[in-house]
Amino acid sequence: MVTIVRPPPDEPKDGVGGWLMFLVVNLTLITPVFGVLMNFNELGIVENANPILRTISVWATYKQWHWGLVLVSMTASVLAGLGLWKSRQPRAVRGAIFVLWLLGPVTFAVLTFGLPAIFFGKAAVAQLPLSEFFGPAIRALLPTLIWTLYLTFSERVRLTYYMPATT
Secondary structure (H helix, E strand, O other): OOOOOOOOOOOOOOOOOHHHHHHHHHHHHHHHHHHHHHHHHHHHHHHHHOHHHHHOHHHHHHHHHHHHHHHHHHHHHHHHHHHHHHOOOHHHHHHHHHHHHHHHHHHHHHHHHHHHHHHHOHHHHHOOOOHHHHHHHHHHHHHHHHHHHHHHHOHHHHHHHHOOOOO
C-alpha cells in the first residue's frame, strides 16, 4: 500500500486571509470610497457638459435619488465586509453574495436604466446607444460572478464559515 504524504500547507486555509481578506478590504474600504468618488465624478461630468441641468428641479430630485441609492449600496458594502470579517456563520457569506449582486448588476441597471426612465421618461433611455452599455455592464457583472464563485467554492470560505468551530 502506498501512502501519500502531503507537505504541510504554507499557511492555514481557514480564517480571513488571502483572497478572502482582499474581498473584505474591497467591500469595507475600496468599493465605498471609489463608489462615491466615481459617482461624484460622473454626475459632475454630466453637469459640466450640460450646465442647464443645475437649474432643472427634476435633475435635482434625480440626483437625490441617485445619491440615496449609492449611499445605501455603499453602506451595504461596508456591512457585508464587516460581516465577513467578524462573523463565522454561513449567513455572512450569503449576505456578501447578495450585496455583491446588489453592488454590481442591480445598482448598474437601476442607475443606468431605472432612475433615468422614472425621472426623464422611457424615451430618454431608449435614445441612448445600447453599445455604450456593454462595457460597463460587463464590468458590473464579471467581478460579481467571480466573487460569487469564489465564495461558493473556496476551501478557505468553507473552512471559515461552514465548518463547526473546534476548541
